[in-house]
Amino acid sequence: MENDKRHISFSPQNAILWYSVIAGVFSACFIAFVLLYIERQERAHIDRVTQSTADGIKTVLEEDIYRRMESLTEFAKLSETSNIMSDNEWDLLSKALYYSKQGYHSIVWVDSSFHVLRRMPIEGSETAIDFDLASQPMALLAKLKYQQQNSKVIAVPLTSINGNRGLGIYVPVLNKTLTSKKVEGFIVNVLLFDPYIKSVLPTYLLAEYKLTLFIDDQKVYSDQTKHPPTSGTWDRQAAFEILGQRWQVNLVPNNEFRPFILFRMFSLLIVLGILLSIFITLAVYTLMSARNKTKLTKDDRKKTEQLLKNLPGMAYQASNRTNRPMIFVSEGCTLLTGYSKKQFEKQNILWGKLIHPDDDERVCRTINQALKTKHLFELEYRIITKNNDVRLVLERGEPVSSIINDEFIIEGFIADITSIKQAEVDLLQSYAFSQAIVNSVVEAVITINNKGLILSFNDAAQKMFGYTFSEVKDKNVKTLIPRSYNEHHDQYLAQYKRTNKTHIIGTGRELVAKRKDGTTFPIHLSVSEIPNHEEKMYVELIRDITQQRVLEDEASSHIEQMAHADRLNALGEMAAGIAHEINQPLTAISLFSQTAKNFCEIGKFERLPELFDKISQQSLRAGSVLERVQMMTRQGDRSKEVLDSNMLIDEVKKLAESEARLRDIKIQLLPCHQKKNVFVDRVQIQQVILNLLRNGMEAMQSIDCKNGAIIKLQIKLQIKIKADNYIKILVIDTGCGIPNSMINELFTPFSTTKKNGTGIGLSISKSIVEEHGGHIHFSKNKPAGAIFYFTLPIHEEGIPNDK
Template sequence: MPTIPFNSSSPKINSKAHSSRLEAVLNTVIDGIITINNRGDIQSFNPSAERIFGYAPEEVIGKNVKMLMPEPYHKEHDGYLQNYFNTGDKQVIGKGREVEAQRKNGTIFSMELGVNEMSIAGETMFVGTIRDISDRKAAEQALMENQAKLQAIVDNTVDGLITINEVGKIEHYNKACEGIFGFTFAEVVGKNVKMLMPEPYHKEHDGYLQNYHNSGTKKIIGIGREVKGKRKNGTCFPLDLSVSEIHIHGRKLYSGIVRDISERKKSEDRIEQANAELEEFSYRTSHDLRSPLVSSIRLLDIVQEAIENNEKDHALMGIGRIQKSLNQLEELVKDILTLTLTKNEKEDYEAVNVDTVINDSLNKLKHMENYERLSIQLVPQFEQSLITKKNRFVLIVENLLSNAIKYQDVSNDSSFVKVTIYSQENKFILTVSDNGLGIPKSLQKQLFQMFKRFHPKTSFGSGLGLYMMKKSVDVLGGRIEFDDMDNLSTFKVTLPQSLE
């Protein structure tokens, strides 16, 4: 930067008047103005500089300007001046920059400093213009902190927040969205938001935006509704979406709040299914309980009449039919009680010996009709204990075995039931196969529904066994499958082997 010549003998300028005007200007400007000589000693210190630093002029005039600087500027200042005089290398002269300064009371503050070089009567001097920017810096810091807090709030909300521009390009996408959709911010920013939508929303989205811009007709803006979203892995899921229109610096943006409602929908489906099952249960139990009672009452009239007519054989036949009806009623009541207990029972996990459960169940079922004609084959390949809820597991085993015994094909001279247990990939697997009557393919979709009886003429059943078994498998975190091939029916139960 060129030096500023100062010629006090100029005939065109009244020196005294000029000096007065210059002093008035220096005394009234908002910025602090300090002049130093080539040794760094302060030569002048205007009123604004007094206000900024807290020093009176007599406290600083003649002293090194580094007294107004904190470290590291304090110790480096003299070296900087000497380097400039030796090399002519200007680092701050002619440039403005932000530095730190120190007031009389020791506080450090931010200031903008502009330094220029001038020559007066052949002597090199420097004039510094100073502006206290501590208030501005504090405001900037407060703004940054507020922005950081706002960002933290947005990033840590449970709901996803997406902002798009007028053409549907994503501009903001918070951390909750990353968890919901599986895409990172870097993968979606600048891309059309329809990438997060399955069909038909995907192909309709741009047209909806264009229609809104053309007509002003709002279909979802300002209104919450349930839509489908699409994750990075391609799966679709239900979500609640509410969209707001916002205007920032003349730009129109759309802010969408999304909430994954997959679990809520599952809960609603479970409640709906439970209500349907309850309704079915109420109807069927009242019907199935009433039917054998009505039948028995009518048979009692027939038996009474046979006794009065001394028809002993006829009376005994009627009593036998009454016994059969009441036995069916007892079995139904027993299954209903079991179902009620399993729904309400709170049971802890424990180590269960699977071989013991299977053998105890077979001993319990030996009284069943035609048990003795079956070939029971046990193929145990699981030696350790199973960590599970014992009562639930016993119910599963007993139902599988009793069904295989009950629905055997008595016309087959080689009827068998094969039980296999083994471990695979930390899963416990139990299979029960038999060559009995099987289940018609047309009815297999109803396999685990309540009150479904597949061979009512062969043997009486409440129709609750398979339903209770499936519910117990679900409670234990497993799955049950049925396969019917080559006249062989197989139930396969897969359970977690432990709690890990």
């Protein structure tokens, strides 16, 4: 198949197509390159012209402003030499200056108090006479700049009386003496930007470009309101400085679309070139396709023959005559009948002669009926092969009109189905065998589909539920479940189909079933999925556990009675321990009472309430110990509750703090960083921790706390893979430690390292911890001391820990 695929992929027809596409791609790339080159040259040309024009405008404006300032300076010098200039002299000189260059809005004489005394031109500006420029911030700023720079000043922006924007050139008129210079006033040249730009720059330049003028980054002129820019791509700048002010000219070509006329012409040529290349490609493709047409036809014929050869059967064309002589047969005829393709096509072998005599009449009748109705036919019959073997075949065919004459011929396909029929027989036998096995088991076996409808119901199920198969067939299986459970059954199926997460499917579960008469009974249900390519199916295996429940209840009652007897037997062992446990709170009560007496003698009565509270706590603790001992003699559950493990050890620390202070020892609490709950008897577990703390403090006090006066109470998490998770409660002291000879006997009754000890405390603690599902251990603390710790199972929400 890989060789066939490779041959098809690189056939001449596909090669022609690929060569044509590659030629077109190269042509498109070349045309795109030319297009980009032309566009780049046009853009470079526009950039150069625009930048050159901007530089020229900069030069024109710079030179013009300097010339105007020189003219004003000469005017101001004449005013200085003549001291008092008459109106006629002012008119003559200012008129000569005003008309010498275009673009002046006005030339003004301002006195030292910034009042306008004279103005050129006079017509239309009579209201400006005696105008107070002191109200203009820019005028005052010009005077301040002059005083700082002692030179000519340009002030922008300036708003004229008629509201237009411009600039003012202030040239001071000085009264010079031998010792000083005094400003008598200013000659002010007012240029409004709009008429000034139009008078200085050529008209054709303003028509071809959009000009924007900035002074100290402030836009003072723009003609883009009349001619909005077509694009910001061609924006070019030129800048210069005059009297410390930065002037910037921004220029955008107004007719940038004109260079693209040439581009459009080239685009038209490129399109024509593309069309021409496509035409040549199609012509070459057609020519090469015509040359390969014959070869492809031969290849297709060979492929068809190879395909028919690989089919598991025989394709044929037969004449509509007696015994159906074959016009064409595929190579599969040899495997099917033992006769060769040549023998059939030369009509040495007639197909009708191979049909089993018992089936010949039925086959002829079916084919004749198909010829009359011009419809497809399909039938199964037997043939006798060359080796005299009998084979069962399936034939599908139809009558078609011959292209040679008007007669009908028969075309079709014949396949050997002997093995398939045998497989069907074997399958039926296997099914009957499996049904016999299913009906022989004692558990109920029920098959359901993905909608929960019952498909099979074995004999054990009929006996267990009282239904016959016909009564429950195609009914939902929740019919067999009480109402309180059956609403969840469909939800479980839907959840499994949606998420493939098991709830009941794939696991076992105990629940309650309902018989036909309405009675209920406990069952164990396990559901398994049957792989099926069409739809999911499930098998439910149901076992009646009524008798099992009775036996379990009897065993549970027997175990409880044995446990009760064990507790009574252990009570004798714990008698000495009771004295030990009661003696501890009594000792504390005695110490607190003696301390209270001493405080009374020295007059510290304010400390008595605290001591009385502690005496009361120890009394209650002694009572709780007795109460727990009494509970051990009674049958039934202990008084357990869910507690936060950190809170549990914090309460113990508070109970032991007073005793620790008497021993000059500090209890260091190291809680768990995560909140974990335990299901315990609060008093019993606290009694275990208190016992371990007292033992540790006594061991530290026996060596005068030479290794430190801190005993640690710590909680750790103990995570196990594929097992229950635990918390570990540790009591870590720095005392004298445990002798090696005593390590193996630590938790046995009446073994102790203390002179006055009973040896029962650790034994009781071990019993309490193990009753809660944990274990108690010992290890050495390096460099000195001992570590006693025990474990408790972590309580998970919704899962009872009481074992």
